[in-house]
Amino acid sequence: MKNSIFFNLIAAIVFMLGFAACQKDELDPAAVYFSDAELAEINDNTCLTVIPDDLATTFDETPPTEGIEERATGMKNKFWPTGGTIRVKFLNGSAYLQNKVMQYAEQWEQNANINLVKVTSGNSEIRVNFSSEGNFSVLGTDAQAVSQSQKTMNLALTDNSSEAIIRRKALHEFGHAIGLTHEHQSPLANIPWNVPAVYTFYEQIGWTQQKVDQQILTKKTWAQTQHTDYDQQSIMQYPVAAQLTTNGFSITESTQLSTTDKNFIGRIYSNQKIKVRHAANTTYAITFWLYGIYHTIQPGESMWVPAKTSGNQLSIWECIGNNCAWDGYAPPYGYNYKIVSQGSNGNLTLAYD
Template sequence: MQIIQACTGILSLDAQHSRDTAITENPDNATSTSHQESKSHHRFWAQNRTLDISITSNFPSFKELVKESILTWAPHINLTLRFVEGNEGVIRIIDTPDALERNGHWSAIGTDALLIPSHVPTIQIHRRLRQSDLGPTILHMFGHALGLEHAHQHPDANIDWHLPNLYKGYGEIGYSRNQVLEYILPKQRSAYTQLVPYDKCSIMHFPFPKEVIFNDIEYGYCDELSDGDIKAISAIYPVAS
C-alpha cells in the first residue's frame, strides 16, 4: 500500500476572524447571517482582484514550473495573477526539500491567507517530487489558494473507507488520526459543497489505493484540471464574455 499524495489545506483556527476577513474581502462570502454558523462561509477573493504571488526558492526551474502551473488557472478566472519579487505577495510560496515537514505540502484556503503574518509563507511545496507529480501538486495547492477545498471530502463522494488501513497508510507518512479526520474523511454539508459538486476527476481529489477502501475501488491520480474544476472555478470567478 502506497499513499502517493498528501497535503493540508489549512483553515484558520479563529473561525470568526476568518469569516470577518473573508466577508470584508468579498461580501458574497457570507453564507449565513447566524452568528452560530460562523464556520459556514466561503473564502473566495474579491471579483476581478489582482492577486500578487511571490515565490521563495533558490531553484529557478522550480520557480518557473510554479508560475507555469499557476497560470493554468488564469484563463478560467477573472482574477489577475501577478508575480512579484521578494516576500511581497498576498500568496507567498516557499519550497522545502523535506517531504515530511508538515507533511510536505500545505496551503491556506483562499482569504485565510490574509490572516497569516506577511513574513510567513501561505503555501509550502515539497520540491523533490518527481517532475510528473510536481506540476499537478502545484495546481492542487493553488486551487486551495483560490478558495477550493478537498474534493474527496465532499459528502457526496460516498467513499467506503477501510479506516484501519487508512490510518495506517497515512500514519506512515506522518499523519495523526486527527489529521486524517481533518484532511481525508468527509465533511458535513455546507454552502461550499452545495456550490461545488463532487468531482472524482478534480485536481482537488487525492488518489487512493484500493487497500484503504472496502469495495476495492481505486481512485486514480488526477494530474490536470478537470472539466468539473473549470466549470466550478469559472462559476466562482466568472470571466466577462
C-alpha cells in the same frame, strides 16, 4: 500511477491470501504497510493543507444528486474578489522551478477572472516556499491573516522533480490558495472508506486518527461550501488506494485540471451572477442549486451566485414535514431574488426581490 499499480498488485495478493487463509471479508492490515522508501514517497506526495472548520452546520438533510453533471468543491467565503489581482512571491527556489510553478498556477487564471501576478518585492497575497517540509497552502483569503514575513504555501519540489509532479502539486496547492477544498471531503463524496485500513495507512506517515478524521474521513458540510456533485477527476481529489475502501473502489491520482475544475472556478470567479436572499420565515439554512453549483444560505443572508444569461434552472431543497424534494424555478437573468415562506408548513418559493 506508480502507487496505483503497486496497490493493485498488493490488493490482488491480499485477496488471494485472505481467501485461502481465513475466507473473511476483513482486510488484512498488512495490505496497508509500506517500506520506508514507499512511505517517503507517499509522505512527499500528500497534501497537508488543513481546511478550517469555522462555520457551523445548520443543514442536515441530504439533498438528492441525480442528474447533476458538474462537480467541484470550494469553501464558502474564502474566495478572492472576482477580477482582483493576487500577487505571488517566491521565497526561494531556482528561476526554473519558480517559472514552472507559475506556469501551472496560471492554468487556474486562464479559466477564471482573477490575475495571478509574480512579484519579487513588496507585499503579496501568496508566498511560496520550497522545502521538504511537505505540501500545503493556506486556504483562499485566509492568507490575508498571515504575516508578510511568513509563507502561505510550501511545495516539496526541487529542480529534479518530474514535470507531472510539479504540475500536480502546483495546480493542487494553488487550488487551495484560490479557495478550493479537498474533493474527497465534498459534502457529496461517496467513497466507501475502510476506516481501520485508512487509520493504519496514514498512521505510518505519523497521522493520528484525529488528523485522519479531519483530513480524510470527515466531509465538509453543505453550509461550509459551495460545491457541485462529487468529481473524482478533480485535481483537488487525493488518490484513493483500493485497499483503503470496502469494495475495491479506487481513484488514480490526477495531474491535470478536470473539466469541472475549470468550469467551477470559471463560474465562481465570474461577474455573471444573480443575487439570492434567504427571506423565509425559518431559522434553518436553505440549499438551492443553480448552474451546476449548490449554495447554502443562512437566514437573512444574501449571495451572488453564478447564473447563465438565459435558460436558468434553480432548484430549492424544501421539506414539508418529512417529505423533502427539489422545487424548481426558471429565473430570468438580470434580477435579484429572495426565497420566502409560502404559508407555515415549510413550503418555500422563489420571488423577485
